[in-house]
Amino acid sequence: MTSIESIDLDPGSTYAVTLSVGQWLYVLGTLDNETDAEDFEDDPRGVVEPCRAVMQDIERLAYGADGLPLPHERMVTIDVPGRSCRIVAGALDDWAAVAARETAPEPGFENEAAEMREVLQAWLAQLVRK
Numbered sequence: 001m002t003s004i005e006s007i008d009l010d011p012g013s014t015y016a017v018t019l020s021v022g023q024w025l026y027v028l029g030t031l032d033n034e035t036d037a038e039d040f041e042d043d044p045r046g047v048v049e050p051c052r053a054v055m056q057d058i059e060r061l062a063y064g065a066d067g068l069p070l071p072h073e074r075m076v077t078i079d080v081p082g083r084s085c086r087i088v089a090g091a092l093d094d095w096a097a098v099a100a101r102e103t104a105p106e107p108g109f110e111n112e113a114a115e116m117r118e119v120l121q122a123w124l125a126q127l128v129r130k
Helices: 021-040 048-062 082-101 112-125
Strands: 014-020 075-081
Touching: 014 021, 014 082, 014 112, 021 048, 021 075, 021 082, 021 112, 048 075, 048 082, 075 082, 082 112
Parallel strands: none
Antiparallel strands: 014 075
């Protein structure tokens, strides 16, 4: 298993990340949670703007003209700045930990922590310098 710390990222480089639309929707939801939490605390880590840029790219590329997500199995590649790659990985890891502590998950979310960790591993495996 690849860890966030083991990935050598150049903050000034761009990385092509290819995930399924379903996985991108997990990233989108995670970043939405992350920006809400950071906005509440006045964004002390400076992550809101990079998160929102990635969220805009996901919305632009993973949704059709009708505003609905493309088929969940369709693969989509998004170019992500190195700094944002680390922020997204950290957010996925943090929110997976939150989901793992949930003692009474809502129906349909029982496997959320494992699914988020799976998306995190797919994310880390896709960090190829462009």
